Amino acid sequence: MAKELKNFTKRSDNYSQWYNELVAKADLAEQSAVRGCMVIKPYGYAIWEKMQRQLDDMFKATGHQNAYFPLLIPKSFLSREADHVEGFAKECAVVTHYRLKNDPEGNGVVVDPAAKLEEELIIRPTSETIIWNTFKNWIHSYRDLPLLVNQWANVFRWEMRTRMFLRTAEFLWQEGHTAHATREEAEAEARRMLDVYADFAENFMAIPVVKGVKTETERFAGALDTYTIEAMMQDGKALQSGTSHFLGQNFAKAFDVTFMNKENKPEYVWASSWGVSTRLMGALIMTHSDDNGLVLPPKLAPIQVVIVPIYKNEDDLKAISAKVEPLVAALRAKGLSVKYDDADNRRPGFKFADYEVKGVPVRLAIGAKDLANGTVELMRRDTLEKETLPFEGIEEHIVKELDDMQASLLEKARKRREERTITVDTYDEFKKRIEEGVFILAHWDGTPETEALIKEETKATIRCIPMDGDTTPGVCMVTGKPSKRRVLFARSY
């Protein structure tokens, strides 16, 4: 059983299959009976809850309040904003009836044709429309602004090809929606929330990200600008991990939301929206995990420390438990999540394998010999290195190991990204190097046509126009036309 748990496809053999196996073996999620919808299992959900709690604290610290808006959106709302309808009113779940009845022929229940809705309702693919229709009631004067609202919710987009966490028909997310008196404030808000996302990615998920602006082609439907954080997975592909949008006055105009300014004149309201989703779970898994299973940054691990007693009889176990209990209490008092696994229906070897697959950052093992010697064995999940240490002072040592591991995972990911980010000047070289799984900084002439050609020929897209880094002008690697600065290309999830 222990062997079976750890019997993974290697990342180097088939990265995609490794990912799918890991999601299953670490008990994170599974397919449901409904096409494209996953079940998030308790262990996977516990990680999501930790992320959610941290993000929610960060949103509140920046002045946002949570609220809740309806799941269903009148079909006509989608058509109000011209670009938005193109982007979202396509593959979505449509509610057409409000009643079932017993099948007259006796086969269970059937849709009651008499209960057809006058106007169909759409399960929200995103909530700009229903929220701006509501903001109309909330905003009258400049005194009502800024309005800084966030919603934690489920959304639905009928995706054809789905993958656990990365792309599912239903997913969980947060969507921030804010209203401002000026263009500058709305733009600043979109950038500020991108910074919050980058801060969260780096300091909690231990994932370094490139902050940047999306090209027109990749912009959110209805936005004037989309900002993004892009992370590199272990296979060198990019994962768009969070976006924030400057929406201009588009939704205010579509839903007729104006405010009286200080001069008592009506103006359309300026908007931003921003979101991260359960997709972040995919980023977390693919950034740190290895051929033995999940590797979790300590700050997001549901169990940070597990202690496994090794015993032959009840007396051994009693003696070990007596030694371990004060340590458990002391670690918990420091706010750490600790599990003392003295269950007798699984052998230590199975427990070791299971906690390794589940990515518990620090594992202690303690047996009768340790008791006699005043020692304990500590293993760190990222290095898999075992050390026998004095039991005395182990508490501080654990704290130090957790801090080290959090920092080390970020450093490792940053180093990998740096090594695999290259600068390329010719399209020939681009086509060759992109196969290696790298981020490429290259010059582009700024046109959607060239962007589309590169995508068509290489499957690489412009992930973003980075906010930082080299801003030297040059010439487009494809057309030779002028380029303002290098942009970031990669294949992506």
Add this chain to the structure above:
Amino acid sequence: MAKELKNFTKRSDNYSQWYNELVAKADLAEQSAVRGCMVIKPYGYAIWEKMQRQLDDMFKATGHQNAYFPLLIPKSFLSREADHVEGFAKECAVVTHYRLKNDPEGNGVVVDPAAKLEEELIIRPTSETIIWNTFKNWIHSYRDLPLLVNQWANVFRWEMRTRMFLRTAEFLWQEGHTAHATREEAEAEARRMLDVYADFAENFMAIPVVKGVKTETERFAGALDTYTIEAMMQDGKALQSGTSHFLGQNFAKAFDVTFMNKENKPEYVWASSWGVSTRLMGALIMTHSDDNGLVLPPKLAPIQVVIVPIYKNEDDLKAISAKVEPLVAALRAKGLSVKYDDADNRRPGFKFADYEVKGVPVRLAIGAKDLANGTVELMRRDTLEKETLPFEGIEEHIVKELDDMQASLLEKARKRREERTITVDTYDEFKKRIEEGVFILAHWDGTPETEALIKEETKATIRCIPMDGDTTPGVCMVTGKPSKRRVLFARSY
């Protein structure tokens, strides 16, 4: 404006209208563009979040883990359990299509008839079916039991008559779903979670509840037993505030979920489910609030203490702020939520009215005169009594007032319920007294026919067969047939 805020319909004039006005004026919720679906506004949602956090802690302390299951349920799942389909496969939102397309006639978007689902999907009205279909994969041996899972989610029931929080088409809730090896364990779980709900209602919401068992007529569709907590609102009506269900092996049989017992023989799994919803917001509002607005128990108030400076000029404000800031810090250090409202775009009178309507438990006001005298004015929201107190020591005084208020609200509600719970022996007296808005303990012969007759003639229902209280047998007030014990009747929400 201050006057307008507080200009409520009186409870004694029209309780129902008072409720609707309060929900609007206290900024709790509003109707959305989608029939029967509400928008929960930031202030209302902040209260729900406090309830949610506390309940979640209590669920985790009793060994439950959160998970997430799909929003949509295949239509056929509803028919698997015979009683369940009768109860839930009626008024529900039915997804029949998965795509929209541009209207060929140019009028926005229309449903694409080519994108019709083979099997319709239902937006979950409750999740027993999809969850038991999943549990089949998770449960194989007695070692996998008990399985204690909870989900925080939105659900949808197409209600014809809706009222904010009390009955809405979409609502937010938690649904616990547990699986056990024995009947006894599953029954004990259902009763244990009822105790958790009662504990939460009394010790956090300050609402005393009657715990009891539902009659067969009022049972959850698919349950062998439904337990309930019933609360009395200020108009004497009952509000069912939480239920837990012993589901027997019904869902295990419907979804073929068996486990190998210790003797290595297959057995069907035993189940419970239990839930509370945003309906609790309605209970909270209707139990404590008064003709001046919301009254909140301190433990669930988003703002527990508000401090309003009264000043004529900037110098006054500076001096007041200097005095108040250490107090704010000290209160926050005690974990209290404090707002110091020095905004200059609203007058103190408006602020007072607004915080009164929003039910902030303790309000401090401090002006130049107070500074000179070393005093501060304190008002408690439940009594509306003002006291001028020494500023010195105010911190401890505030903590004491909050504790007192929490206890006093519960006591007041308990006293009201006791005064308005009566014992009745004849049906004539029952018909007369029920008009007064009371809980009535009366004898009933145990038949659904008598229960239906009483409901038909008096609009009162059996809220529950109480778990505590008088168990003396008697004779049914309607039929004169034997009755095992008195049961609890009331009109209800």
